[in-house]
Each structure stands twice: as structure tokens, then as C-alpha cells.
Amino acid sequence: MTRSRRHRRSGRVPGRDAPWSGQDAQWCSAPRAPKVSYPPRSVLVMTTEPRLGVGLAVAVVGPRPEPVVDRPSRLSEVLDPAWLDDVACAGEMVSVNRLRAALDAYEVGVVARLADLRPDFWELTDTPGGPAEGWSPVREFVGVSEFFVDEVAAVLGISRTRAHTVANTALVLVGQLPATWHALADGRIDLARARALVHVLGWQQPEVPAEVIAAVEAEALGWAIAGEGPCRLQDRTAALLLERDAEAADRARKRAEREADVQVHGRRDGLADLTVTLQPDIAAACRDTADRYARMRKTDGDDRPIGLLRTLVLADLVLRPWDTSRPPVTAHITIHAPLPALVPPQPGADPGPPTGTSAPSDGPAGEDGAGPSQPGTVGG
Template identity: 45%
Template sequence: MFDLGSGYGVAVSIAPVVRAPWPEQPLAAGVTSRSGRLGDVLPVAARTDAEIAAELQRVQRAKSALAAYEAELVVGLAALRPDGADREIGEPGVAGEAWASGPGRQPVAGVSEFFADELAMVLNCSRTAASVQGDLSWVLVERLPATWAALADGALDRPRAFGLAAELSDAARELEPAVLQQIEAAVLPRAGSVSVSRLRALARAELQRLDATAADRRRKQAQKSADVTVTPMRDGMAELRIFLPQPMAAALHGTLDGYARMAKADGDPRPLGQLRVGVLTDLVLRPWDESRPPVTAHLTVSADLGALRASCGSADIDGQPITAAHLRELLEQLDALCPGGLQAPAGGTLHLALTDPVSGALRAVVPRAELERLARRGCPHHPEGTCGCPLLDRPADVDRYRPSPAQRRYTRARDRTCRHPGCRNSVARADLDHVVPHAEGGATSCSNLCCLCRRHHRLKTHAPGWRFTMTADGVLTVTTPSGVTRTTRPPGSRIPDRSDDDPPPF
């Protein structure tokens, strides 16, 4: 400090400080280390029931504040992903109108259509969940500020805040802010004392009262999103979902319930729910319309080569050639499955996918007729049939852009679904894509081809900042513009998990 006559001045010196790392302390034998847990600092066993109840309420308020902060973060990341690089109408790769009109598929104005895909990678969830999270976060932060403030202050919990945002999501895109504020003012005072479904009903009624014309328009728009979807469930079950207008839904349920109760009255011992399912199946699948084409199937049977070890005398098949002896033994096993042998269904196909017993990697895909021919002919160079010459392997590379039919069979049998992280779209609706683009020198080989649904094919081709790499054994690594990396392996693969390795470009 020094005197300037009429005042004082301060001189500051800045020097970098290098902090020495905390010395690593070896652990005693049998002792392990882990990060601290809240239960260690705030032991539950030391609390009374009243204290536990009060702590649970504090946890709920903290979860509300975190949910509000998460919504801010999502909206902040969305603001960094403008739609300037998206495909426009008339350009190759633009999204089809039918896709863009589906539920949860319309991005927020000014935000890239691929933002939801990046958010799904960041949050490690499905694209559908990320799309809903992004949309509701925008509604809360930008269109329902009073609801967001109540969430941030812990006065409203996450289920109610996001339930209200979901109910007003479509309206929030077109209503004036003043109308949304009136709805908030009408429902928020009661929001904490009613159920989520009741809160949504209150908001729906208020919206109908303030803007009946727009509500009818949104209802007609929603009808365009009608669809039937299937979601696999546990224990070999699945959930069939039908999104349709409410009067149609009520009529269908009433019909199914009526027939089910008639069967119950006739003495059927099964529960009503099971009877409704049976009625639906019978009404949909019974062959009343002979003009329809016959239903067939295209089967791919996966055969582990490890099952052939004992009978074909090979000490180890891991990575070894697939010989005539292997094929003959496989045919014997297939013929033992059913009388006359396992054959392709009428009008369909049957392929055998041969997998490595150790890594689970797909070795070859072959039609049954070709399998029989190779087993019968054997090695053309050793007619005695005692050699170990290879007869099958992965399809060879081709010197062109379009994959060969054998490459298509192999890649689809290997991938089974779209390989983008979190996507489970069937290969029946997927494209075969070059991971390294063919125009940039990428080979048309099974080690450079993977199945991507049309959306993720478009993302890889047109969305800036994304990186895709794939190893020779089919392990696909995807990196977002924000640096988040996810890895997918072919289904059934037992390739060692190297998630601790450095992300691309290594």
C-alpha cells in the first residue's frame, strides 16, 4: 500500500500455487475404500419417527429444487443447439412429414431436431424419455414461470410440476403468456393438495374455459398421432398400446368387456382381464378375410458352435474355421428339434446364425439349403472329408458402395436392432450404413457396416459434431457434440467391456 496524497493505492501480486497431491495411503489387508454416503453422515437409525418424517419432507424439497435446476440445464443446453444446421424442406435427408407429426417429435422452435438424441446420450436414457424431458423443461422454464418457481422453491414437487407441464405442453406452444398465467393462477393454489391426475384435470378444464376453440383444434391435431405400439415386458409378456380418440377407446373396451363377461357367465374360469385379451386376439386374428395375403415368417436361428465340441472332436472352436464336420453335426441337431427337421415356414425363409462360443461374435449366416449343400459336398480339395478346411466365414468385402446380399444378412443378424445407443428399432426398418463414409474411403465390409434406423442414419450423416467409430468385432462407439460417449455391442456379444478405455480418438 502506498500514499497517493489524496488517497491510497493497493498493489497486488499474483503467483500460481501448485498444490501437492495428497499422499496415497496404502490400505490394510481386507480393507476397501468407497465414497462417503449420506447415511454415514446422517445415520437413519439414530432418528425418531418424527425426525425421519421431517427429513423425508426435506428430501422432497431438495429433489424439487434439483428438478428445477435440471430443467434450467436442459433448456441451457438446448439454447446451444440451434436448428441452423438442420435439413430444410427440399434438401436431401430432411425429416418426413409423417415422422415430424408424431407425439413428442416436434422440437422446440429454434432448437435442432437432433437435440433430443444428444440429451438421451447425456442422461443415458431413451430418446423418447429425453424428448419428453426436453419439451417439459422448456414448458416449465419458458412458459410456466410461476410453476417453475414453485418447483425451485420446494413448494411444489416434481410429479405435480411436470404433470402440469405435460397437460399444457401443446397449448404452451400457441397460447399467449397471459392465458397461461391465468391457468397457473387458477390451479397452483390447490396444486399441492390434490393428486397429479386431479391437477391435470383442473388445468384441462381451465384451458377449455379460456380457449375452447384452440382446445378443439389441438384435439383434432392429436388424432393424427393415433398409433399402435408394442413394448416388451418381463416374463415373456408384452404391452400393446393403442393411442386413439377417447370415444373409440371407450367403445373398444366396452365391446371387449361385454364379450369377456359373456364368456364368464358361460362358465369360463379365467379372470376377466385374461378373457378380454382372448376376445381381442380372436377378433383381430381369426381368418375371416380370405382376401388378405397369408402370414409367413423369416426365421434366423442362432446356433452356438460350442455345442458341437463334444461330438465333432475339436478341442477348441474359438476362432477356428467352420468345417464340414461342424455343419453335419449342426444339421443333426436341427433335425432332432422336430419331426422332419427344422424347415423354413411356407413363403418364408430360414437362416442359421453361427456364433462363437467364447466371444459370442457372429461367425456366419447361411440358409439351411446352403448349409445342407456345404455339408454334403465338404471340402472340394479334400474329398475324404477329414480335413479342417474352412467352409464358412464372414462375408467378403465388396469393392462398391452397395453391400452384398450376404453382408446384409450377416449385419442384420449381428445387430438385430438399430445400433445407436438406447435405440431398439428393428432391423426390418433400419438402413445399412457405412460407419466410415464410403465417400471418405470407408470399406463396404462387415466391420464397417452397422444397422441404423432412418432417424439415426440421418443424425450420423447430417448432425454436426457427432462421431461414430466401430471396431472389427462390431463394437460401436458414439460421441455427442458435448463430449459424452456411449458404446453398444452386438446383442449376445461377450466381448470384454473396455468402458474404462479412453474415448475416441483414443
């Protein structure tokens, strides 16, 4: 009662006529609960303004949030495979295979479009630095820049050999085998079977009529959709093409001869494989020669394995270390030239001073103390 008379005497009601003071809180507040120490958590505090001597504060304590990682959502998180049974797993595998084929078909279209955007009209074959035919063992795509394959390799982060396969598949499917491309986009075949048809039916025109290619493609697609394996599909398609066109085998052999090459493939054990593509009789003669010389060394008392001796003999026959007629030193000359020097002069432009004469210069010499460079001929 004493505390009530004190307020009536002052005429002040806490929370209405004056701000809430610490002195008022000492006698008007409810008994405090014992202080509880929580572990570090995510705390959200909601506070209301005190009215009529009552103030409310609510603290929502939740678990600690996971650290934020800036990455796209994974399919295994959105579609958790742990909830699938055996039937659902089989269905998902079929769906993934179809989606993969559709993505491969889309990539084929994108690569073919990039080839259209890289024409070869900038390539001057008759000027210094221009492309020269016969220096590449693989097929050169007509009408496409020589750097197109290198660009595909840089974009996809793959080797140039694989990039050439990607480019060849795209150009053949889009331009020559559209039915196979559509079957790949529909998920009825996979990329391996599509490449088997590309290997046999690609670049056959104009030697083979278009209607013959279309008929062989239609029948081969039926085999591919039925589940024929890529290797067997390629053999059956080649045999079918040979039935429709007797000269197809001879053209394929000549094309393989043009694309023959010597390649080196690295191995994980530190060695390397030297692959030489030859005609069967020449390849057999080379192997027989290496074997006979290796057996001669074996007869002379060399106890190393016969296979190792064959490789050493073949290397000696190629490198010819006993041949002293060649110069002992081989030099590689690298010539650095400005890009304008690779372009023919424009009509009406100043041709410059003749070869072997110095050009007048009004400016100082270069940083190395030499005057302007003089044009000349390589090796002259």
C-alpha cells in the same frame, strides 16, 4: 567394581566417546522383559539415539486399519439416521423432498440450456438424409436439433420416450411456465405436480393469450402448493383453462390425434401389450368386432377363454394370414452411402460424371477387384 575399573583403564565411556557395541550391551543393558507375541496389528515404532548408556524405543500398537475404498462419502454415513427420533425423521423427510425438487428444477435448467446449444441450423430438410416432418408421433421441438432427445437419452441412460418427456418438461417450464419452474426450485411443489401443469398449459401459445396462461398458472399453482394431487390438479387445471378459452378442448383433441400411435409394451410374464390410440367410437367398434368374431369361434366349439379368442381374432384381422394377394417375401434394403453424398455439392464444384457413365480413374481397382463405384438411382 571390576567392570568399572575396566572402563577407567580404557578411558572410554559408552555412548559418548565411541559407538555402542554389542559387548557393552551385554553387561550394561537392563534385564530384558519376556518376549510377547502380538497378533498382526498396525505398529508404529519410535526410536531415540542412545545417550549416556540409555536407549529408548516405544512401540504404539493400534487396531488394524480398515481397507481403503475409493468412493464418495454416503449421506447415511455423514448424517446417520440411527440417531434420529420420530420428529427428526419427519423433518428430514420434508427437507429431502425440498432438496429433490430443487435438484429437479436445476436439471430442468440444464436440459433447457443444452437445447439452446443444439440448434437446428445444421439440418437440411431439402437434402437426402434430412429430417422429414410427420414421421415422429411425438412433438418435434421447433428450432432444436432432431437428435437432441437422443442425446438426452444417451446422457441420462434412459429410453427415448422418457427422454422426450424430460426435454418437453424442461422447454415448457423454462420458456412458457417460469412461475411453475420457480416454485419447483423453491421446493413448494414437486416434479409430478409441475408436469401436470406442463401437460395442460404447455404449447398453448399463440392460440391462447399469454395473460390467460399466466392467470390459469397462478391459480393452479395455488392448488398445487396446497397439496392437490397430480391427477386431480391436471383435471382442475384443464377445466379452468376451458372456462377461460372455449376452444382449448378442441385444440387438445386435435393435438392428441396428431400424437396418436401404435405402441408395444413388454411385460414381465413374456407377453406384450399392443396399445392403439383411437377415437372413442372407432375403438369401441374395433373391440365389438373382435368380440363378435370371438363369440362365433366359441359357438363353433373352441373351448379357450373368450379373452384369448379376442386377441387371436384381432391379430388375424390385422395380419390377414388368408390374404394371398401380397408377395410371400418381403425384403429390407439397406443402402450405405458416404457422408459427403448426403450434402449438396458446393457452387463451382465438379459435379462429376453423369449418372450411368463410368468415371476415369488413374488408380488401381479396389481390394475386391472392382473399379470405382458408379453413381445411380435407388430402384432404377
